[in-house]
Amino acid sequence: MEEISSWWASLQTLAQHYWEQLYTIFGNATPFVVGGVVAVLLVTPVLVFRKRSGPAVSDNRTLSETERDAKLAKLEKEQRKESERRAKEEEQLQKQRQAAKLTKAEEREKALQAELARREEELRSRQTLIQDLATAPEVEPNAESETEPEVEAAPEAPESLLERFRKSVQKTRTQLFESLNEVVRGSKGIDEGVLDELEEVLLSADIGPETTQRILDGITKKVEREELQDPEALLAVIQDEIRSILSKHSAAPDPTSRKPWVTLMVGVNGVGKTTTIGKLAAQHVSAGRKVLLGAGDTFRAAAIEQLGEWSQRSGCDLVAKDAGSDPSAVMFETVEKAIKEQYDIVICDTAGRLHTKKNLMEELKKMVRVIRKQIPDAPHEVLLVLDATTGQNAIFQARAFREAADLTGLVVTKLDGTAKGGVVIGIVNEFDIPVRYIGIGERLDDLRPFDPEQFAESLLH
Numbered sequence: 001m002e003e004i005s006s007w008w009a010s011l012q013t014l015a016q017h018y019w020e021q022l023y024t025i026f027g028n029a030t031p032f033v034v035g036g037v038v039a040v041l042l043v044t045p046v047l048v049f050r051k052r053s054g055p056a057v058s059d060n061r062t063l064s065e066t067e068r069d070a071k072l073a074k075l076e077k078e079q080r081k082e083s084e085r086r087a088k089e090e091e092q093l094q095k096q097r098q099a100a101k102l103t104k105a106e107e108r109e110k111a112l113q114a115e116l117a118r119r120e121e122e123l124r125s126r127q128t129l130i131q132d133l134a135t136a137p138e139v140e141p142n143a144e145s146e147t148e149p150e151v152e153a154a155p156e157a158p159e160s161l162l163e164r165f166r167k168s169v170q171k172t173r174t175q176l177f178e179s180l181n182e183v184v185r186g187s188k189g190i191d192e193g194v195l196d197e198l199e200e201v202l203l204s205a206d207i208g209p210e211t212t213q214r215i216l217d218g219i220t221k222k223v224e225r226e227e228l229q230d231p232e233a234l235l236a237v238i239q240d241e242i243r244s245i246l247s248k249h250s251a252a253p254d255p256t257s258r259k260p261w262v263t264l265m266v267g268v269n270g271v272g273k274t275t276t277i278g279k280l281a282a283q284h285v286s287a288g289r290k291v292l293l294g295a296g297d298t299f300r301a302a303a304i305e306q307l308g309e310w311s312q313r314s315g316c317d318l319v320a321k322d323a324g325s326d327p328s329a330v331m332f333e334t335v336e337k338a339i340k341e342q343y344d345i346v347i348c349d350t351a352g353r354l355h356t357k358k359n360l361m362e363e364l365k366k367m368v369r370v371i372r373k374q375i376p377d378a379p380h381e382v383l384l385v386l387d388a389t390t391g392q393n394a395i396f397q398a399r400a401f402r403e404a405a406d407l408t409g410l411v412v413t414k415l416d417g418t419a420k421g422g423v424v425i426g427i428v429n430e431f432d433i434p435v436r437y438i439g440i441g442e443r444l445d446d447l448r449p450f451d452p453e454q455f456a457e458s459l460l461h
Helices: 002-098 101-113 116-134 139-153 158-168 172-182 192-202 209-224 231-246 272-288 301-314 328-342 354-374 392-406 423-431 452-460
Strands: 261-266 293-296 318-319 345-348 381-387 409-413 434-440 447-449
Touching: 101 116, 116 231, 139 293, 172 192, 172 231, 192 293, 209 231, 209 293, 209 423, 209 434, 231 261, 231 423, 261 328, 272 301, 272 328, 272 409, 272 434, 272 447, 293 301, 293 328, 301 318, 345 434, 354 392, 381 392, 381 434, 392 423, 423 434
Parallel strands: 261 345, 261 381, 293 318, 293 345, 381 409, 409 434
Antiparallel strands: 434 447
């Protein structure tokens, strides 16, 4: 205790000494100075502690906000990707809907091209029926039976001829007319749905995408001008559009305006080209004209024999060489003979090797040059023969031959055996080439001059 008392006394003495020293310096402000020092000494540890603990809390808060921002950014990025994906899907779906009709047409064209080889082989098989007329006994009675109705057909009234034409396009009319009736039946107005169904019907009739769009545009304009509101009136409008397209064809040239009148027939094998030549020759002979045929299809031996048979049946003459001969040489001799012996009509057959398009083009050009060496303005007609049963494939053929020759007209055969007769409309519209003749049967008089009014009426009535 004595030590403590002594220590406490020393401390008081020391404090008294320092107080006096401070009082000497600060005077009456000494208590305030001492109080401030004491306050600083007390507050400093607290500030140091808070300074050390503060940044840790701030860092934790900052870290938490960073993680939250990162999560939000990631979520926004995912949402943006999802929105973009949905937008792309919607855009793609819209494009698919808009292109649906065109896709159907393109698929149909691809399918037709894929089976082109098989179809041509099948058509060649059909063509052998006429080729074997001279050698097959069972065909000869058929040939005679075909000539007998021709004699009976002479006194028939014009109405019966029209009826025969209507029957020849029966399949096309049934598909087109009945399908159109289904579209308009029960429709209260002409809206987008009706136009879509109408487009499908026209495409299914092999009218073709370009011509179908032209018809639809004509209908749409009438609807917008409020000239057409009743769905029942659609048939009449479509018939008018078809008639307008087909009426573009010019009047057939007069074969008596030149002598000899030279006609060049082109077309792929199997379309009925040689048969058409025979029927056309028979018509000229029946009109009292002297006719000469040129067997320019030297690529196919059967074509020469077949044309020879037709020359006998129709009562005209023939210039022919062996198979494999130069077709241009045949053309030269044919025209030369026609000039020397005063023939009225010359009809020249040509090869139809569409798969060698370049060679075909050069061969046809050479034939034309050879003919023009003797008759500068010949050939006066270049007729492309097309098979209606091939549908859209006939349009492909028209494109190829138009590049190879200056076509002046079309002959569409086998209309009586197909529901694809609408291809006639598409070809005339796309190429602006007139239809000169149509084949509606096997009889000699079933190759008939084309009448656009009659054709349009027969399709829809």
